[in-house]
Amino acid sequence: MLKRKSMLQWAAALLIALALPIPQTYAAQAASDTRIDAVLSVDVSNSMNESDVNKVSYEAMKMFIDMASVRGDRIGVVAYTDQVMREKAPLKIGGAKDKEELKKFIDQLTLGPYTDLAVGVDEAVKVLESGVEPGHVPLIVLLTDGNNSLRAGQTQQKSQEVLNQAVQKAKNKGIPIYTIGLNADGQLNKDELDRISKETGGKMFVTSTADKLPEILSEIYASHLKLKVVPLPGFTANGDFQNVVVNIPTASVAEANISIMSPNPVDVKLSDPSGKEQPIPSDRIVYSKSKAYSLIKILNPAQGDWNLKIKGVSKDKIDINLIYNYDLKVSMVPLSSISYSPGDSVAVKAHLMSNGQKVNDPGLYKNAKASLVLTDLDTKISTESPLVSNADSIEGSFKVPEAHDYELKVKVEDANFLRESEPVAISAKKPASPSAPAETSQESEGRWLKLSAWGGALLVLIAAALAAMAYWKKANRGFVGQLVVEIRDEDTGERTSPQYKKLHTFKGKFNLHQLLQLAPDYAETAAIVFRPGRGDTLNVVNKSGCVMEKGGRVFEAEGGKEIFARDCIKITLKNVNKVITLEYLK
Structure with missing residues (x-):
């Protein structure tokens, strides 16, 4: 054990040492590389029956899911009143089937009395x-239509305490909360929603009509991934196909x-820049539709003007938005030093990168x-100065103002996207020591690329060793406490006596x-795993299809669910008419 601990310490030290020599080469994550959690x-109190008669909020959430990447993003759903009505653990999207599962879950949500935003x-x-x-970036989208409406026995003070603690946790964890207020009856607590979003780094949206929700959800998606929503010309449908030009720049x-977005479903046709009509859907075109929206996702589209034809119900208003998801990063060339004196001129150079290569696109x-x-960093004041864009690089310089510590980054923005490099720290607090003539930017870039390659190879080997050790440790981790097991036969009403199952004999998982001692009647429970x-x-991870409840509420556990001491869960089996009750005791 001591030897293994020493190896871990040595590996950690080496990782740190390898990281230290190359602190200046950074690349901000591009939207196409960034995945979200x-x-x-969503508020499912009874008041939503009046403020969102057509359940547009459900359609808006489904549109957010459809806008997510074809694979890689994780999305979960919480439906609340003054308690959690239903919950879907974050599901990692691996294709259209996973998106359909999430959307089906949303369609099955039911309403209930009372409202508590804190929940x-x-x-x-x-x-x-x-x-x-x-590598994923987290966010919460919170939708509500009014103030708290608490049942007897609940207090506003307690609710506020829970809310404040949750907001503080989100702030500490770097989880922005985007709040959407559906203010149909004018009773919305805008100040509270504004506070929640501002304190966590999110943004507040308020609308008096549910019809705006799909547009708001698309703006949240774009904003969180540093993309921009590009409005396309809308129109009033005449019952025939009408043309819209979609430019891929x-x-x-x-x-x-x-x-x-339209009040009723629409029909669509799409032609590429060569004029060839494309099948919808296809390997390169993903198509989703509902009663409130249609969404076309073109993967790696050819540059040029695409022709979109839309046929809507006569007199329906059609709104169209476009969000480009770029495979772009901004990478700064390493500076010649990280230590300067006030008044020194510092040259800055950066490149746009795509798939690890410099972008060869002067138009960008x-x-x-x-x-x-x-x-x-001493005064917390930021200044922004223009840089020059050349055919294949971004260049400029600045003078170090004072003997302070600084952080610099390159920002690149156009009508469709915003990208920033990772920040680089420099210091002007100590006089720069005499040094050999500075390398040219090409020499410096080449040297760091070589070092990065060697360091990267070593990091891969060390990471593999650490992963193997972590896997071994996880696989052999022990349990504490015991589970109290009772089984009720729903046909006869008979219940077994409580059985106390000590868990210390298991390692890693069971x-x-x-x-249940591998009883054949309960074979389906093999897909309910504890770690x-x-x-x-x-x-607990439940991939059996059996229904799990806690406190009378169904919960999803495909992605895992934490069980605390004294928690009692009920499992309704599918293949036999029996219910298993488990209580966790420490």
Whole structure:
């Protein structure tokens, strides 16, 4: 054990050492590379029957799901009143089938009395606290239509305490909350929604009509991934096909998302820049539709003007938005030093990158506005100065103002996207020591690329070793406590005596079928798996199709659900008419 611990310490030290020599080469994640972990938390109180008669909020959430990447994003759903009515753990999207599963879950949501905003925020934060996938950016979309309406015995003070704690957790964890207020009856607590969004780094949206919700959800999706919504000319339908030109400005567009909002379903046709009509759907074109929207996702579209034909119900108003998802990063060339003196001139150079290669598209540079954002870390004041865009690079310089610490990054923006490089830290607090003549930018870039390649290879080897050790440790992690098991036969009403199953004999994981001594009647419970959770909790994953409940509420556990001490869960089996009750005791 001591030897293994020493190896881990040595590997960690080496990782740090390898990271230290190359602190200046950064690349901001491009939208096409960025994956999201999103929780859609929606108010399903009875008042929504009046403020959202046609359940447009459900359609808006489904549109958000359709806008997500074809694979890789994770999306969960929380439906709340003054309690969590239903919950869908974040599902990793691997294709159209997963999106349909999420949308089907939304269609099955039911309404209930009372409203407590704190419940919707708190549960959504807990879902993301239980685990955000590495490299994914988290967010919460919170939708409500009014003030709290608490049942007898609940107090506004307690609700406010829970809400404040949840907002603080989201802020500490870097989870922005985008709030949407549906103010149909004028009773919306705008100030509270504004506070929630501002404190967590999100944004508030308020609308008096549910018809605006799909447009708002698409703006949230774009805003969170640093994309821009491009409105296309809308029109009033005449019952025939009407043309709309969709321009794909460069070959660096990874996805073009065309959302069509209308009161009724529409028919669509699409032709590429050569004039050839494209089959919808196809391998390169994903098509989704509902009663409130249609969405066309073109993967790696050819540059040029595409012709979209839309046929809507006569006199329906058709709104069309376009979101480009670019495969772009901004990468700064390493600076010659990280230590300067006040008054020194510092040269800055950056490139647009796509798929690890420099972008060879002068048009992208020509149409983009580039600037240097310099933040004084002592005064917290940021200044922005223009940079020059050349045919294949972005260049400029700045003078170090004072003997302070600074952070700089390059920002590139055009009508369709916004990208920023990762920040680079420099210091002017100590006089720069004499040094050899500075390398040229090409020499510096080449040297760092070589070092990065060697360092990357070593990092891969070390990461593999660490992953193997982590896997071994996880696979052999022990359990604490015991599960109290009772089984009720729904046909006869008979119930078994409580059986106390101690868990310390298991390592890494076990399934419920093992706990039930592999009884043939309960074979389906082999797909209900328990693993050690954080602290002394359990984590249950349910892929059996059996229905699981806690506190009288159904919950989803395909992606895992934390079970705490004294929690009691009920499992209704599919293949036999029996119910298993489990209570976790430490």
